[in-house]
Amino acid sequence: MSRFLGATGARLPRWLLPENWPLINNQPQLATLHFNASGLQFEPTNASQPAGYLALHGALVLPAFVEPHAHLDKTFTIERSPAQQPGLLAAIAAMHQDRVHWNAEDLQQRATQALHWAAEAGVGLLRTHIDWFSVDAPLAWQVMGDLHHPLCSIERVALAPLPFFTDASDAQHIAAQVATSGPGALLGGFIHSSNWDAQAFQHLLDAAERWQLDVDLHIDEELNPQAQGLRWLAHYLQQHPFSGQITCSHSCALSQQDDAAQILAVLAQHKVRLIALPLTNLLLQDAVPGRTPRQRGLTLVKEAQALGIPLLLGADNVQDAFCPFGSYDPLDTLFSGLLSLQLGAAFDEASALICQRHALQGNDLVIFPDADVASWPLRQRQRYRLKNGVRYGETTNGA
Ligand SMILES: [Zn+2]
CATH class of the missing domain: 3.20.20.140 (Metal-dependent hydrolases)
Known part of the structure; x- marks a missing residue:
């Protein structure tokens, strides 16, 4: 079972981001997530792709x-x-x-x-x-x-x-x-x-x-x-x-x-x-x-x-x-x-x-790989779970 150390290119919801989070075209910049033992930490994604990190390419990400x-x-x-x-x-x-x-x-x-x-x-x-x-x-x-x-x-x-x-x-x-x-x-x-x-x-x-x-x-x-x-x-x-x-x-x-x-x-x-x-x-x-x-x-x-x-x-x-x-x-x-x-x-x-806010301490996330903010939650409802860096099942729930 492969275990990711983090993920890049995550589109997090505004309610989860600090007020000073950078915007691009009035949309929050994508985030790099670090799955630490003490819980999830995140920062704006830059050009580099750290080894062992999952590339999410703008997928929508929520706490479990x-x-x-x-x-x-x-x-x-x-x-x-x-x-x-x-x-x-x-x-x-x-x-x-x-x-x-x-x-x-x-x-x-x-x-x-x-x-x-x-x-x-x-x-x-x-x-x-x-x-x-x-x-x-x-x-x-x-x-x-x-x-x-x-x-x-x-x-x-x-x-x-x-x-x-x-x-x-x-x-x-x-x-x-x-x-x-x-x-x-x-x-x-x-x-x-x-x-x-x-x-x-x-x-x-x-x-x-x-x-x-x-x-x-x-x-x-x-x-x-x-x-x-x-x-x-x-x-x-x-x-x-x-x-x-x-x-x-x-x-x-x-x-x-x-x-x-x-x-x-x-x-x-x-x-x-x-x-x-x-x-x-x-x-x-x-x-x-x-x-x-x-x-x-x-x-x-x-x-x-x-x-x-x-x-x-x-x-x-x-x-x-x-x-x-x-x-x-x-x-x-x-x-x-x-x-x-x-x-x-x-x-x-x-x-x-x-969402369960406490899930962030457990690095427990739901990923919508093909969804966009404007259509969610009606289209592209496929999702998978990413918990402590381990990916669990891709479902076509509701799609
Ligand atoms: Zn009841």
Whole structure:
């Protein structure tokens, strides 16, 4: 296996480059990359071609992708269990019907396929939520914990409906199982107007704090301006310290709330992160049979970014009752966001929303050898991975 020491002629996105990076015809000069043990370093490419360096000739180069929000327990079940009605709650009902099939073999086969697709698309870190159906960890929690891929690590989030935290000792029991099940495990919850309970939410956060867990919540995935999840969380954080990292997925209701700016300001102050899910939110929000949707169902991405809130785009459900489509390719998620959220320049700005910044420390890159900035991510989607100087598979993903 040949190992490159670096690469020349890489077209990096502007968001990754320092402000004083030289421009040629208003385009960033190509970069020479050095794969050092301490992480990736880069400088403008000059005429020389150092020995042992890969010549990229202007190929587009990004840090390995992140899939910050998936559901590997539900994926690839659409054919046997489609939803009977549009919308989120009907999809949840279909999922409960399907789970009689979720034995270890079924879960492992479907999740492995998903992981393979994601890694092939350039994903280096995938966070999957896993539904809990009682206060004891489901079989899928262990099955997903045993999955491995050489190019893609996995994080698991325990997705328990808020009523499971009504009893404080149940909340501690859930958190204890998550905390003792190995690294990369987080506490989550489904928090919605249909199950709202402030006391249960407090138990969830207390349990996370006690067990030193980070939190990733399905919160306010609805367009009801009365949704209380984020509003309550902002108020709570003003009164109570929380030492872990809080991530809020969905948060669609913010787009309907008059006090959204105040809520976001508190979340920014407490370093809460947001994940927007353009594919499923477009599909599941404002979904009424026989009626064209009027609303986009997305959270306040631009307002959050203006406040410095870290934000990523995720795929959410792939080929299940929640979303019959999907590919585990972050380029598809990004393209959906480019239109629905009007994100601006695809490669030079918006690509930051699907990249894993930490990948630079691991010299972990995705290379698009034949792509150009203006066409990306729609044409020439062929890519390969270059990790620590080793090249892994050229795929024709999506091309
Ligand atoms: Zn989700």
